[in-house]
Amino acid sequence: MLEMNHVSFHYKDGKNILENIDLQIEQGEVVSIIGNNGEGKSTLARIMAGILKPTEGNVTIDGINAYEKKHFKSIRKKVGIVFQNPENQILFNSVYDDMAFALNNLALTDQENRIKDALKKVGMEAYEKENPFQLSLGQKQRINIASVLAVNPKYMILDEPTTMIDANGKQKIYSIMRNLKKEKQTIIFVTNHMNEILLSNRIIILKNKKIDHIIKREELFEKLEELEKLHIQLPDMIQFVKLLQQGGVHINLQEYTLEALSKIIIGKIKNNN
Ligand SMILES: Nc1ncnc2c1ncn2[C@@H]1O[C@H](COP(=O)(O)OP(=O)(O)O)[C@@H](O)[C@H]1O
Ligand SMILES: [Mg+2]
Numbered sequence: 001m002l003e004m005n006h007v008s009f010h011y012k013d014g015k016n017i018l019e020n021i022d023l024q025i026e027q028g029e030v031v032s033i034i035g036n037n038g039e040g041k042s043t044l045a046r047i048m049a050g051i052l053k054p055t056e057g058n059v060t061i062d063g064i065n066a067y068e069k070k071h072f073k074s075i076r077k078k079v080g081i082v083f084q085n086p087e088n089q090i091l092f093n094s095v096y097d098d099m100a101f102a103l104n105n106l107a108l109t110d111q112e113n114r115i116k117d118a119l120k121k122v123g124m125e126a127y128e129k130e131n132p133f134q135l136s137l138g139q140k141q142r143i144n145i146a147s148v149l150a151v152n153p154k155y156m157i158l159d160e161p162t163t164m165i166d167a168n169g170k171q172k173i174y175s176i177m178r179n180l181k182k183e184k185q186t187i188i189f190v191t192n193h194m195n196e197i198l199l200s201n202r203i204i205i206l207k208n209k210k211i212d213h214i215i216k217r218e219e220l221f222e223k224l225e226e227l228e229k230l231h232i233q234l235p236d237m238i239q240f241v242k243l244l245q246q247g248g249v250h251i252n253l254q255e256y257t258l259e260a261l262s263k264i265i266i267g268k269i270k271n272n273n
Pocket of ligand 2 (some may be wrong): 041042043159160
């Protein structure tokens with residue numbers, strides 16, 4: 001379990017960014033963290049990843065204190081993070097070397113298989129020998145995701161991974177995330193994109209330095225107004241399901257994709273005929 005107890009944080013200027021955050025994330029969960037710009041989402045993500053030390057309170061990963069020097073490597077193996085800007089994470093001019101860097105730092109063996117498997121998961125297996133600096137932003141981000149996957153961390157944090165990526169690239173990343181979810185990968189999404197929120201079991205809303213709300217996926221349709229108040233753009237699909245439900249058509253969506261929704265509607269129409 002990833003656990004935050006009474007976490008507060010300020011940067012050097014002393015202004016509190018986060019106050020008294022308590023949060024527990026179980027293995028296998030997919031959790032979204034949403035909030036407007038400047039609410040402290042990236043700060044929170046870095047604290048969870050053990051990169052920033054909370055000013056007060058503590059963070060433990062499977063019971064291990066995330067900030068003690070002696071635990072540095074074990075925390076890095078347990079928690080991986082992908083940042084918003086894909087350019088910031090690439091260091092070497094071959095995809096393989098770039099991915100091997102973290103594996104070397106953590107003294108992880110079986111590097112070739114780890115790299116090949118991770119590239120396959122992000123659909124980039126043909127790019128092992130390419131220069132990552134010459135790839136598109138979406139492809140770079142998929143390499144960053146693969147670099148994290150190669151370490152095989154129990155907890156994966158993604159800080160607005162699709163914000164800078166074009167529509168086509170976003171779809172590819174969503175599809176990777178859906179597959180990872182099926183494989184029971186624990187994912188913590190920092191996001192404002194509804195498609196990512198829809199993958200989550202829980203949605204954590206950050207506001208005024210605190211956790212303002214936690215919405216479970218089952219409650220999503222009851223709490224749409226709260227999301228709208230936060231200026232979260234609800235996809236047409238969600239509005240559509242809401243309208244159907246208001247009209248007395250019960251839709252129990254397990255997977256928030258057009259394919260899943262169509263299947264349910266087709267089933268209902270066929271049953272009526
Ligand atoms: N390195 C830093 N030093 C000082 N202030 C920072 C630093 N990074 C972020 N901040 C400030 O902390 C607040 C929260 O930032 P951030 O965590 O990036 O929010 P979000 O990801 O929700 O947009 C903002 O007011 C931002 O200006
Ligand atoms: Mg941010």
